[in-house]
Amino acid sequence: MSYLVIFLLFAVVLLFWLALTMPPKKGARLLMNGGPILLMGVGGLLTLLQRGIIGIPMVLVGFSWWKRAQNMGNPLSTPGRTSKVSSIYLEMELDHETGEMDGIALGGRFDGARLSTLTEDELFSLYKDIAGDGDSIALLESFLDRYHGDWRNRSHDHFNGSSEGGTGFEQMTKEEAYQILGLEPGATKEEIHNAWRRLMKAVHPDSGGSDFLAAKINAAKDLLLG
Numbered sequence: 001m002s003y004l005v006i007f008l009l010f011a012v013v014l015l016f017w018l019a020l021t022m023p024p025k026k027g028a029r030l031l032m033n034g035g036p037i038l039l040m041g042v043g044g045l046l047t048l049l050q051r052g053i054i055g056i057p058m059v060l061v062g063f064s065w066w067k068r069a070q071n072m073g074n075p076l077s078t079p080g081r082t083s084k085v086s087s088i089y090l091e092m093e094l095d096h097e098t099g100e101m102d103g104i105a106l107g108g109r110f111d112g113a114r115l116s117t118l119t120e121d122e123l124f125s126l127y128k129d130i131a132g133d134g135d136s137i138a139l140l141e142s143f144l145d146r147y148h149g150d151w152r153n154r155s156h157d158h159f160n161g162s163s164e165g166g167t168g169f170e171q172m173t174k175e176e177a178y179q180i181l182g183l184e185p186g187a188t189k190e191e192i193h194n195a196w197r198r199l200m201k202a203v204h205p206d207s208g209g210s211d212f213l214a215a216k217i218n219a220a221k222d223l224l225l226g
Helices: 002-021 024-048 052-072 120-129 134-147 174-181 189-203 211-225
Strands: 082-086 090-095 101-105
Touching (some): 082 174, 082 211, 090 189, 120 134, 134 211, 174 189, 189 211
Antiparallel strands (some): 090 101
């Protein structure tokens, strides 16, 4: 019985540790999906060990939890409310409601890798690789600021601010502007304004967001509204 208690504690601690080390949205999704499975697994194990008086209710509760989660779908996702901001070396995706962000490296040794899967040292290496493009650096710094708050101190002053370079706002196309606001071409003025407000609330610098992303969002709105 003592081994079972140790196993249970280890499984619970592991689940919460994984959830806490992920971006908040992904961590919540892990708890939503992993919690009932863990509960059913422990309940089944207790039942096999002739502790059914405890195990069977745990299995039933876990199954009910799992079924409810399946019926609800994924309440943490907001289909159609994500935006993409691209540069030469990065493609960043933003969630309108939460401001959560993740990105994909384009080219180089980290080609295809998601930023959320890279260690801080690997992100620093990526920083060096893309140092020639100001937009890419600004996007990467936005990600580091959100998920590695004091990264500048740990980087030993190798990366002091964004690299110089154009913002690319003057070359922004309408297609890119729609992607940034998470809209389909032909969106109405009201839809553009609503998307702009949602995104600015999520990434505004006063709320710990990014000056660069806020400027991109403003530029996209201005371009589409003329």
